[in-house]
Amino acid sequence: MLRIVVQQRLQMLAFILRRFAQAIAVMLAVAFIAFMLFQYVGDPVTNLLGQDATPAQREQLRADLGLDKPFPLQFVRFVGNALQGEFGLSLRQGRKVSSLLVERFPATLELSLVAAFLALLLGLPMGVYAALRRGSFLSQLLMTLSLLGVSLPTFLIGILLILVFAVLLQWLPSFGRGELTDLGGWVTGFLSVDGWKHLILPATTLAVFQLTLIMRLVRAEMLEVLRTDFIRFARARGLPNRVVYFGHALKNTLVPVITITGLQLGSLIAFSIITEQVFQWPGMGLLFIQAVTFADIPVMAAYLCVIALVFVSINLIVDLLYFVVDPRLRAEPGSKAH
């Protein structure tokens, strides 16, 4: 008995280690591809020096920044520094890239979390409704609207929301984070009414796609589950509809929904770029866009690595959760027969 437990622990450890090794390989690959792309984004030197700088000054700066080196060399140098947690100085702002990212991360995370909650809170009941009242006018309407939500580009939704709620109705602000509170390194907008007001439009914009995704997913899963035998048995046992739908059907629908939501949080963080740009939301996405327009290589590289890290960690957590949830993954090869 004890032997089996030890063996299971070891298996788990091996699994985690393997996952970590894969994660590192993924990060390295991302950094490498990023560096290859930087060959084509342009040259920051013309932005760093004004129009009257001499060619010699430009060459000197290029050499000092190591930009004249072939990219494998630049890459090796970057990885060496990154291993020491050092991403260098932003070319555009002359500030440490690491502190820039730390400063911007709360803005992006708060936005993404609120958007994710919004999507879940609205998407779930809407999906359930669309599944249960299939064919009714309202669920048809919801499905049509969700098609719009999936197909409208984010920047258009953002601009439309600004036009309606900021310009025409003047209810909500159109840009920025509003009043902020500094909680020792974590600058939050959650603690003021103004901060929440600033959050509504960008969070809604960001949530629309996720919301429709969740809604459609819940609807499809729910329809699937409602067809299964155990629902039929539940009905046969004479359970009331409420219990059948919410106690049994919805519960079984939630597993894939939670997985997808978790994974989507990663993409919310990574793809808030457009929303942040439209609403001048001072998060990491805006930082990245500004870095691209300046060819601020250290910021771009660090951002891509951080985003890769976010994805890799979320995937890792999800995998580990599977390990916990799904007994089949834990079972040793020999015991398959049970």
Added chain:
Amino acid sequence: MKLRSWLLALVCISACGWAQAVTLRVANQGDAQSMDPHSLNESLQLTFTSNIYEPLVARDKKLGLSPGLATKWTQTKPTVWRFELRHGVNFQDGTPFTADDVVFSINRAAGPGSDMQSYTSSFKEVRKIDAYTVEIETTTPFPILPDSLTNLYMMSKKWCEDNKATTPVDRRKGIENAASFRANGTGPYRLKERQPSSRTVLVRNGTYWGKVDGNVDEVIFTPIGNAATRVAALLSGEVDLMEPVPLQDVERIKASPALKVMQGPELRTIFLGMDQKRDELLFSNIKGKNPFKDKRVRQAFYQAIDIETIKTRVMRGASLPTALMVGPGVRGFSPEQNKRLPYDVEAAKKLMAEAGYASGFEVGMNCPNDRYVNDADICQAVAANLARIGVKVNLQTETKVSYFPKILRRDTSFYLLGWTPSTYDAHNALSSLIATPNDKGQGQFNLGSYSNPKVDELTVKIQGETDQAKRNAMIKEAFDLHSEDIGHLPLHQQALAWAMKKNIDLTQLPDNYMPYRWVTVK
């Protein structure tokens, strides 16, 4: 009862507060990259920091020279200028401003990490004569030295030393620098809050030595990169003033009863350049020779461009067609010289035929798409114009970060560029854009290598000529020669477009500087 008195108190606080402090909320396309006045020679950076820091020689509302931290300046020898400093000026931290600060600041601007070296490149020595007198000696006679000091701001020696900011931030060494995000100048505003890319707050400096025409006590500056959001922020009343206004939104903002748009000419001149050096163009179907070496071809291009339609359609009226490489407001500009060759497709076709290109040719054109107002659209219009004389333009538009490195490598046959002389003097345009390129930085932006020895000779003479009348005559001659050669194809000066609430009064300067001390909120 209690609630009502509370409310009354609240109303009073907000109303009384409003009456006392005037806040101006400004939005701009971009942000000042740093608070360090020597770190980047770029207009937004310089205009923003000019509210906090000041130069020895300032500019007035007509861009003429006016006393700044120096009250008087004289040229004591052809190579020496003497500056009398203003007495009784304090930095915002209380330390007095003296000659030591001037010597320190100019050396800082001339030193490593600074982007202001072009202004100081001919300085030999900066000397302190006494506590309130400074001399600058140059290697060659420098008649417009005061003009080149208007963007060179004075910092406190003591403050820089205390804050380990004696040089601008060196991005190569990976060490941050306090002067990038803090500031201590002598100017009318002091820096209260700095959040790069999101919010910068300035407040009035109560101990400012000079007179402030405006009434703004606090400025909240926000960069809003997305043009539509910037317009929305103004329309919804979240900002009071913003620039630049996208040209397509000008009418819409004007239609709003509470808002107005101020448009005026900018110093920047937009023009096209052609490779006139290579014996065969890099990007053309004509092999073995370079059609741009033939003046008739250059003239045909010039006369084929329908500049008025570009003005009305592409620029929506917000441009000033030009025949010169410098605009009104730049010293050396003369209105009588500013006469374009007529737009005449038939004449252009004839010139092309005479040059042996009756059926035209193909040429590649390079153009930025995010640097100047509607830059890519201008190039498209030009390409369409040139198609009428048989020239097939292969247009390549791209972002400025890849565009400028490319054209600076002279990896182009036909390109678009805009230029504002940093000294507000024609010599800067002559030496950067028109003089034959050499390895000392001359002709650095003469990317098609136009070359006329007579113009080069004049350019050198203009630099050292102290007699203004003679100097202006030489500038005129140089521009005449350049126009005669059709060295470049000047297009227009683009217009500035600022939008604001109707109760705001301010001075719009053609160099796109916005000093907040000249802003009044009624």
